[in-house]
Amino acid sequence: MSGRGATARRLVVALPYLWLMLFFLAPFAIVLRIALSEVASAVPPYQPHFEGFSKLGEFLSGLDLGNFKTLLDDVLSGDSLYGASYLYSLRIAALTTLFALLIGYPLAYAMAVAPKRWQGALLVFVVLPFWTSFLIRVYAWMGILGPEGPLDKLLMGLGLTDEPLRLLNTEAAVLIGMVYSYLPFMVLPLFASLQKFDRSLLEAAADLGATPLTAFLTVTLPLSLPGILAGAALVFIPCVSEFVIPDLLGGPDTLMIGGVIWNEVFSNRDWPLASAIAIALLVVLVLPLVLLQRARVARERAA
């Protein structure tokens, strides 16, 4: 390898490496550090301050586990704010994942068995909403679910309900918005795994005496499991920390953990506590991810 080549190689790694050190690793370290600080009515609102690398030792010595204790005390207390919103976030994310799967699986399946020449177009139309603004899609539902919105009008017009459902600012509205926004993330991996599916396997199953339903349950479903898992992860993980949807479609009783962090930062200005909550959230999220990754590695090793 010539000298110039080696320099070029070093540059290729160094540029993104340094960038990520500065804008990913360093901020993350700071979050960790500030989670171990005390809140202070100063600018910035925490103690002790980071005052250059020369005073790093001093800075590191002032660590304080108070925020995590606050968090733990809260979770252990009967009337818990943070613990409840963690659980609520997990619940909403799980329900969203379930509904997205229930709607997404038939859709992805139909797309996968549709004639080849349609598939490209169908795929584009599933992805298209993703390219329009996220905020717009949530906003559209505000209008639909809102008081005297088109949904209420339609249902009342059809005589299905007598009075407005007043869905906006309820958990149902949050769920609808979440499922709607994250549906493409479920459909895409499902479609990818169902499209690869060799349809002669179903013929083999039928040939061996399976009804279409048993063939689906014993052949198609197990083979699309990787797609289901990938889709579930892609929906579940961002849902847990979702902020915008519960904020716009939800009400006072739909406080999710993303909103809690937002409030601690912008309303209460308790950055150390916000950092501690963020760290705890990561732990909650990383655990299933690690398990999923391990399952994936095991499956790949088996294949």
Add this chain to the structure above:
Amino acid sequence: MSEAARTGAVPARKASPGSVRRAFQPWNDPAAKPLVSFRNVVKRFGNVTAVDDLSLSLYPREFFALLGPSGCGKTTLMRMLAGFETPDAGEILLDGVDITKVPPHRRPINMMFQSYALFPHLSVADNVAYGLRREGLPKPEITRRVEEMLALVKLDGLGKRRPDQLSGGQRQRVALARSLAKRPKLLLLDEPMAALDRKLREATQFELMDLQSELGLTFMVVTHDQDEAMTMADRMAVMSHGKLVQIGPPDVIYEAPATRYVAEFVGDINIIEGRVASVAGDLVTVESATAGTVELDEEAPSLKPGEAIFVGLRPEKITLSHDEPGQGVNKVAGEIWDIGYLGDFTMVQVMVGGEGGQLLKVALANRTRRIARPFAWEDKVWLSWDVEAGLVLPP
């Protein structure tokens, strides 16, 4: 199989290649300077030794074939020559200059890749011009050379096409034109026929040979296909586990394999185990449990009575008959166990030495169209062969 390919080969050549090629033997000339020399080259991948202390010389204008099963190290050997792998030990000389550390783009060696590696984003003409552009030749010169090359491989007028608009055979020609465009001192061909169907493969083999002698270039082809190696090569090497087992002209490799491995890898062969009974001048007598007494005519045998050896006997060198043959040949009685009709010839398996003896393969050329075969299953038959048919293989 190999015999069929070779008998089919002769009429396709303009002149009988044998006489021309026979005179070309630089490897036997001590004054000849090799074009390429490998000197004690070693290449390891992890704890696998792909090339093991290997030395080899190629001579100018030679058509050299490297034959071996997959994983024997032949591709590694070629990639070291092209510069894509660096030897762990030893050196590689080109025209007497050490090129071991020279990067691929500075070597006057070009390679035709097994996958052809045609640039999909460039037209056929741009593919062929790629190497010329790197030399910084003037544009008109490049255009001229590209046209010349495309004409040479009979692809005139297809220069504007994209590689994916060509057939497999045409793609192979583009790859060939591209690697020849720079007039390399040495052209490496990695399994050049692997992606072609059989008919096209045979025609292309002869075109490649004509091209090589026309341009006066040195070719090294790597292949696992023995027919391909034997048809095209002036000299071939059989490789196994990182070592060259035997180097020589194809007919020598076939008729006088150095080891049992070479004998079995190149062509079909019956192996008879036995012991040397006596050696009288060039005549070796071998006693075997299955085929009885076998006499062989061996040049300067250094064998001693009692020594355990293998006798190799190619199937096409055995004659099959219902009646016992006369004196002066080796003969053994047996029973037909299997008959495989292959069109150009029929492979008969005969059990000799009684039940639990040994199956010997006999190739019968099908000289007439008569469907009714003179031999049938369970026929009692005699096998006979000349004293010059068998050969002694070291155990």
Add this chain to the structure above:
Amino acid sequence: MKRLGPGLILALVFGFAFLYLPILVLVAYSFNASRLVAVWGGFSTHWYGALMGNEALLDAAWTSLRLALVSATAATALGTLAALALTRYGAFRGRTLFSGMVLAPLVMPEVITGLSLLLLFIALDVERGFWTIAAAHATFGLGFACIVVQSRLMGFDRSLEEAAQDLGATPFVTFWTVTLPLIWPAIAAAWMLAFALSLDDLVVATFAGGSGAATLPIRLYSAVKRGVTPEINAACTIMIVTAAVVVISASLLMKREQLSDR
């Protein structure tokens, strides 16, 4: 291919209706003459006119576009380098940390990314605004860009690069004449993705930008918080139509290219 049964057709119709009805309703209401959602006051393009007079929103749109342009370009450049490093350099020192850092932003909750960058900019005493948001967007765009380019590089036939070198191209020339033209579609796709992500981001921009820069999502969010206004409907319709035109023409273009390649 088997014909679609009625059940599957129903699944398609229901799925796509769910995906598109809200958007269609929004588009319809942008042409509603009445200010009230509940009342259809007849067809009107009044709100589009009003939108054109809304300086704050137009400014925000312009800011967002510039932001997306800058951050997508940086994200794609860095992401391509990262992809090359990860697929081509084998095991280099710090590789595990590197690939972790590249991929982590993909699963990192937006609020945490935002919070951490906010704290970084405060700690470094950097004034927050356009450039801090651009850096933040480039950082999470980098991971997405890297994934897209990496998948192309992994399917890349290395013998093409060897062939180029064999024909006399230096490693640098090989990269420019063979590697780059062949991974170009992936780089373009990566750029589009990073662009869209930047254009769409509210949470990270709010944390990283402070009051220094108002992007379109930030303005839309505060407008939406105040209540549904028909002007926003018009703005959203324009954005939807733009996205639809770009995505559909891009996919048609790609399809035609594939056909002509054949």
